[in-house]
Amino acid sequence: MSKRTATRSQAAEGAVGPRQPCPCGSGKRYKNCHGTARGAGDVIVTRPFEGLAAEGDLVALREFVPSATAKLPLRDGADVTVASVLPMAAAAVKRSDEEAFVGLQVQTRSGDLSRDLARAVEWVREAEAGESLPVVGPDTPQPDATRLQDLIDPDAELDVELHEDFSWWLPEGTEPTGEIKLSLERANAAIMPTARLSTARSAYWVDTGEKAHLRWVRPEPEEKLLAACARLSARGELALDDDSRFAGSFRAHGVLVPVWDLDRDKHPREWDEPAAALGERLTEALQSLESTPLDATERRSRDGLRGRQVTLR
Structure with missing residues (x-):
């Protein structure tokens, strides 16, 4: 690879496309926000609350x-x-x-x-x-x-x-x-009716009218969290219980937010115990990645999870 090509590749890595949402969180396309000449001088902090327990x-x-x-x-x-x-x-x-x-x-x-x-x-x-x-x-x-x-x-x-x-x-x-x-x-x-789970930090039950969801803001780096979720998915352990399913995830301010579809007939408090158990499985999976890399099945699972982006309504 030539020096010019390498430089171009490095510049493109992590770049924001003009039609993508602006990382500042405004909801506008990048080309209409910080991608303009007016906003280009302002450094975008993609993870603004990093380092805070909150x-x-x-x-x-x-x-x-x-x-x-x-x-x-x-x-x-x-x-x-x-x-x-x-x-x-x-x-x-x-x-x-x-x-x-x-x-x-x-x-x-x-x-x-x-x-x-x-x-x-x-x-x-x-x-x-x-x-x-x-x-x-x-x-x-x-x-x-x-x-x-x-x-x-x-x-x-x-x-x-x-x-x-x-x-x-x-x-x-x-x-x-x-x-x-x-x-x-x-x-x-x-x-929309919303409840904060008592057994999992930053995990919220939300009833959108058609479905109920668990939206769980996680602090881990995206690739590491996806790998842990892939490990659980390959084992059939990524759902909270038989009345739930992993729907996908979305990115917000530098962190990943996994989302699960839930049974609307269950009270929000009924998800406290399953969420606590899932949290323990995620912790175990995250720790296991330090010594055991993903196998072929888990890598395929990770690729599938990476493509499942959800849209909030």
Whole structure:
């Protein structure tokens, strides 16, 4: 291989195609987001919450949990709550009762969601009651390199509280009006029943109306996790039980999220024990990879799993 060809191959490795989703999480195609001349100078951080024990839950609240809140474990003890989504998809809100919130399901203006969230935290701490920050942008205070990893305890997990609706947007006893009322009604109408499993970190049961799913945000490197899943699949041990099946996986913010189809007639709590058992099998399979590589059957299984990408609805 010539030097020129090798250089071209190295440049292409890991590159994002113009029609692929932008790694920043905006939902736009790369060519219309950070692939433009305007956004090309912004470094994209593909795994923004790396190094945090709360990474899995932050990704879940950002990607698919409809209505949830959790106190951020800020190092200085300040009282700020992270939320899945805020009124009008705002980046931050300080309610009239002085409660401070930052949102995860927001429009992104940079390639580093962790930095944007840190800016929103700093903004809301100084905001006046009743103020909101529609989006983190170039004019938002703290335009430095501060990231969420600099502000919170990296070893602290999130104590996620799931809500059946979005009434927590407003202080207790407050009646919504105007745009907030309309936004609240639309959000409540679109909510999907969701439960967080107690036996598996960052694992969520979700009822989409047609099916129930388990969506489990995993911290392991993608190829290693796929290999472990392939080992279990080759043994017929990748399902939670006879009333479930592995559906596929999707990538989100640098981590892989395996998905299982579940029996809708079962209560979410009935999946706690099967998920715990599956977690133990995955741990064993991950450990076994250190000494025993995949055999031919397991490699074929891995290739099949790699091609099973799912779309959230």
